[in-house]
């Protein structure tokens with residue numbers, strides 16, 4: 173599984189190095205395992221959650237992702253990275269939440285073909301960088317399916333009854349496109365860019381959303397986790413820096 | 429082989445230029461970096477070679493540009509499984525920098541590091557002999573900041589996380605030391621043709 177990471181081997185003389193949070197097991201990262209689809213849950217018109225039984229899953233930390241592989245009859249394979257949506261507490265099972273990308277080879281198969289009983293291959297968990305062990309106050313900022321690894325953190329926080337501060341700022345086009353809407357609670361501030369319920373403003377994530385959270389720093393300060401498309405990651409990380417979040421306390425996961 | 433029911437994949441040509449497990453990203457150039465894109469101007473950019481060398485040296489933007497120009501035209505491969513064919517980068521061969529610094533015979537590896545603090549390790553043999561560049565132009569234009577501009581390392585025969593963005597220097601060592609992604613589970617070398625994605629591959 174995962175273990176604490178000792179100090180980095182090489183420290184460059186430059187400014188903002190962000191250390192990884194955990195070391196990743198070589199063995200689990202290298203081995204392909206069969207994952208059996210057990211359930212499909214619709215989240216929004218374009219997004220569904222796929223639940224898998226993976227009996228030998230070694231566990232993961234919230235924020236980690238995996239590599240998924242599909243194989244055609246002629247041996248052709250397609251592999252993509254997906255963040256793990258479920259918390260570590262869900263043992264023997266993992267959940268992925270996939271956007272239906274137009275013309276997408278892998279997400280297209282999931283959204284139009286996959287049904288319970290189907291098998292795919294996965295390897296992981298991967299990357300100890302975006303992981304959140306639940307130890308430091310976390311400010312989570314996501315958009316679209318970028319909320320997936322952040323939701324694993326929120327679920328972990330709840331499952332363990334952690335008291336360490338956790339806040340989620342999530343951007344969606346409108347309420348009907350807000351993934352996990354039913355599960356979001358007091359820790360969450362949704363930002364709607366196209367349409368919003370009565371009385372809720374419409375617009376991009378801005379300093380007005382970020383500044384109050386940074387003004388209200390928990391002891392030790394926030395560790396920021398930003399996830400989404402590259403355009404969103406650029407925008408949100410700039411907002412955080414402008415509002416005073418140190419660059420060496422910002423972790424970014426870009427979906428491409 | 430574990431065939432996925434009902435999965436045919438996208439219609440494909442038998443593309444021998446594609447390493448195993450990769451797909452052609454076409455005109456897309458996905459951005460993958462774990463840090464905030466730095467606001468680094470050419471005037472602030474420097475590149476240093478030190479460690480096991482005769483003559484540690486730091487070049488600024490103009491000094492680096494005074495070295496003989498060298499270009500790369502070919503393919504690049506990202507560990508997240510996209511590849512990009514026929515890209516054009518321009519800059520200076522790393523050989524030109526190493527010729528000034530003169531590595532000791534004992535130097536076997538290097539850690540490349542960025543102005544952001546990102547690090548990645550490479551065998552010295554992967555950086556010499558016309559295989560690696562410091563580049564500042566992409567497709568005839570200045571390299572965009574989100575792709576590592578003003579200047580990045582380019583080691584196109586390895587997965588692209590080795591091609592450190594916003595490169596600041598190389599430290600030559602007599603042993604291998606894992607860098608940022610390598611400490612986070614990625615392979616020490618990262619040869620796409622051998623599919624060296626994660627440590628253990």
Ligand SMILES: Cc1cc2nc3c(=O)[nH]c(=O)nc-3n(C[C@H](O)[C@H](O)[C@H](O)COP(=O)(O)OP(=O)(O)OC[C@H]3O[C@@H](n4cnc5c(N)ncnc54)[C@H](O)[C@@H]3O)c2cc1C
Pocket residue numbers: 237252253254255256269270271272273274275276277278279280317320321425426427428438452453454508
């Ligand atoms: C670390 C990480 C974590 C991620 N986590 C998630 C997650 O939790 N949820 C999620 O939904 N996504 C996630 N992603 C994105 C995911 O990996 C895939 O990129 C996404 O699912 C699209 O894959 P696809 O095979 O469906 O689309 P692709 O087939 O790769 O297509 C992507 C786009 O390119 C176009 N395209 C590409 N090639 C062609 C072609 N030959 N002809 C026509 N069009 C083409 C498609 O039309 C489409 O618009 C993550 C990415 C990373 C790097």
